Amino acid sequence: MLMRMSTLFVRTLREDPADAEVPSHRLLVRAGYIRRAAPGIYSWLPLGLRVLRKIEGIIREEMDGIGAQEVSFPALLPKEPYDATGRWTEYGDGIFRLKDRKDGDYLLGPTHEEMFTLLVKDLYSSYKDLPLSLYQIQNKYRDEARPRAGLLRGREFIMKDSYSFDVTDAGLEESYQRHRDAYVRIFDRFGFDYVVVKATSGAMGGSASEEFLAKAEVGEDTYVRCTKCDYAANVEAVQVRPPAPQPYDDLPAAHAEQTPDTPTIESLVAHLNERFAREDRPWAAGDTLKNVLVVLKHPDGTREPLAIGLPGDREVDQKRLEGQLEPIEVEAMDEAELARHPALVKGYIGPGVLGEQGSSGIRYLVDPRVAQGTRWVTGADVQGQHVMDLVAGRDFTPDGTIEAADVRDGDHCPHCDEGVLESARGIEMGHVFQLGRKYADALGLQVLDENGKLVTVTMGSYGIGVSRAVAAIAEDTLDDIGLCWPRHVAPYDVHLVAAGKDEAVLAAADRLAHELADAGVDVLFDDRAKVSPGVKFKDAELIGVPTIVTVGRGLADGLIEVKDRRTGERRDVPAEQVRDHVTGLVRA
Amino acid sequence: MLMRMSTLFVRTLREDPADAEVPSHRLLVRAGYIRRAAPGIYSWLPLGLRVLRKIEGIIREEMDGIGAQEVSFPALLPKEPYDATGRWTEYGDGIFRLKDRKDGDYLLGPTHEEMFTLLVKDLYSSYKDLPLSLYQIQNKYRDEARPRAGLLRGREFIMKDSYSFDVTDAGLEESYQRHRDAYVRIFDRFGFDYVVVKATSGAMGGSASEEFLAKAEVGEDTYVRCTKCDYAANVEAVQVRPPAPQPYDDLPAAHAEQTPDTPTIESLVAHLNERFAREDRPWAAGDTLKNVLVVLKHPDGTREPLAIGLPGDREVDQKRLEGQLEPIEVEAMDEAELARHPALVKGYIGPGVLGEQGSSGIRYLVDPRVAQGTRWVTGADVQGQHVMDLVAGRDFTPDGTIEAADVRDGDHCPHCDEGVLESARGIEMGHVFQLGRKYADALGLQVLDENGKLVTVTMGSYGIGVSRAVAAIAEDTLDDIGLCWPRHVAPYDVHLVAAGKDEAVLAAADRLAHELADAGVDVLFDDRAKVSPGVKFKDAELIGVPTIVTVGRGLADGLIEVKDRRTGERRDVPAEQVRDHVTGLVRA
Structure with a gap:
């Protein structure tokens, strides 16, 4: 396939677009891949569409390869199914809603769980029809509060979403693994740097959940990885390894102490070190048990107080907390609400009054580090007093644990316990x-099972952000001078530059362009007569096709330059060998 | 490619769906190609999606073949460009409008003229950049008052739309012809019966305009064709050939006559035959000139009266009239409005008071048959009186002509004037x-022209209803027992049936399925173990793959049956030749 730069619908820009915050966005606009139509809504120009189609093609091959069958749902959807699952209201401002001329309610689909579920219900009725995997590649819509970074967070975007349908949990496990394997192949073929991290599945009710992230500073997701083993997890999904239960027979009994004016952890630690100095080591925030009060806002509008106990050197991480509780939202408990619970003494709240059996009746969940046998200084529920040597499991029993404490660089790896965690940022590109x-x-x-009994089907959900992948791959691979596509997703295989106005150069370049195209190579041929070689090279670097072939001065000596866009490595190849040489690079 | 019926996500239905009015809709649902999601909104099942993709593939190849470049615009569009062209209001209830969380106005794109125009303006600035043709294949939305007939008139549908951009009218003519030729190739490849008819371009401002129609009784478009020559036109586009101007020197002078109680053409003709009987032939409605008053409703809300003069044996065809005047709407003039024009005497209105120079001041357009030198009986603008021997061009001069009279079977062909017109119905599938x-x-x-002067670009517009094509081709090719796809758009090349539970049959069929797939044939293999041959044959006929291969009883004699779905012709082929025989059919 041969496309001429003199014909290609493109205009490269030397200036960065004003609204572009991240490098991939800047370059995709400057190199003429996409064009903004409205905030978070983009048009695809021919170059961009070619990359998009290659990505779609890879995904389609691998999905077909695991026996998933392609379907296509509308983007304009009726309200009813989303009402049945509660998502019509749960989505809040996050979706586009509209009415038709008969005042019927519709939405632009943000995801299609409901539609897939109903379609399978509509067609299938027996365990013999399962397992089944269906997928689609299609436009999705979310009314993001802050669309940003070009294709990375848009309001109209393309997703591949698939669902598996199984009768048994073991079947789901197999379907999940098959999809996960396909995802690894897909992301490998994209040819860029990614990481698979454990993720939460929120209140979706599932168990295993993993995300495929592009490693990128501009990403919105923070994940951690172990310095020793291969553990990697979205911060929301990190599960602290609790210390083993410890014996507490030899520990002293708990005792309340006067600690006036110590409503904060900092003031308490200072007081402890002044009045209760220890020989072995000074008191630190990590010796104290901090109890944080929050209010849960359920989707049905009801509000519920919750107390969270965690070591005093940790903070509650709102995203981690909400990740556990989704779709419940969480907010801090304000003074007025605190005042409605007379048992709570601000600054001195302790486990004594917490828990469903405590005098406050407030549910009390603790960080896994507050394990049986651990010893704490904490509030005594009396103004100006704390309890010391309070032992978990002996002196108090919380209602359960929760992963709400922040995760920090240097925390022990929960998997190998030898390495420590370090954090990095990534772009979520896939989720299984x-x-x-x-x-x-x-x-x-x-469906009816083997015994003729109705059983509820169990589903897996698998998504890839297809338009986002264009930007994420660009972001991971670009350099100072432009885009720099991996081979399998590049818009063309070769960017052929005719450098110079010499008739012989133009003729030789034209001949080579046809030879390569005839050999099945997709060639972008810069044949522009009135453009200088310098401008042509700049455009080639900006557009980022992996191999740049230049027919120019060397031609007099029978040589044509073949350059690797990524490494910058150049090689002069005898003209008569160029076709085979380049074909070899493309097929590699 | 090999797909097994035991795996394919499909369930064929024996019953017609309740809401399906036309055969293609019934069969596409029954055979498991599509599924209704909401009124006029459909989900594509695997079989349907395969047909859709084949159609898209043919279109894409031919568009690329004429150098059109593919782009892709969003479906969710900002209001502003549609405001600039006035279409935001012109569309009335016909489009879906919505607001985002910031109260911004958006629409779901019904067509993308504005977006294409703005994109080219954004990127290009010189005549050297042109000619240019761009296209996209994409979801479109219209809030139809009466979505009907499944995919034939949906509210979410897929279109290929392209636009050409030229500096000169001659350039546009060439671009138009290139697109028209590509359309002929596309529709030929679809493999069904279609007709290209002249069409109106409404107020779009263009000149040449043609529609590609599928010939179908269930179509919403009426077209006429000549019994002698190759003239064919949408009824809205028929241009009556006016009679040559006739000399009128020998004609008697016009004279008013008392014609009491003749407010209708019928009563007038009866009166004429009673009181003014002619020797050569009786008076007929065609001898009278009928003047019809209507009101034009302009998009800006203003109303304008219009008088239309036409032979008394013709009616005003509202669709033809509106086709000339689009986007103006037309309604009959009611009594109250008529009363506001004292010069108009109901039942006796004549050219005497009509025309911009007449005492009514109402614009007066006549049918082309009311040509210079023609002689008429018409209203005298006095209660109970008509004028006889009123000669056009001598006694009155209208403000112009208009194509508003109905077109009838038997009318003279405007092209060859030898044949007559006959009407038929069709489905609009393409428009250039x-x-x-x-x-x-x-x-x-x-853009700047060769002389550095700014000139306005001229555009061509070219559309194909892609999802509609699925239904239109189905409609044209189906028969009493099911769908019956043309070779190039069929979901599979071959439907292979293992008929019988004999192990040898199943094994042979399975082997053949693999052999064919390996030879590049797309095989749908009915491998279902517990389904009777009768049900399998019924399903194969319903699904409509062009070649049905049956491995069954004949196998004992080394024979396999190959059946043509369309003709029903069967042939027993020696087992060892089946692969080559079938491959030959597919490649033909």
């Missing part, structure tokens, strides 16, 4: 997770 | 037309 029976329950997707 | 400078003017798309 075991959805379970949430949607099948809500929408009544049941 | 010369859009001209309407959008370029409205949105300021200008």
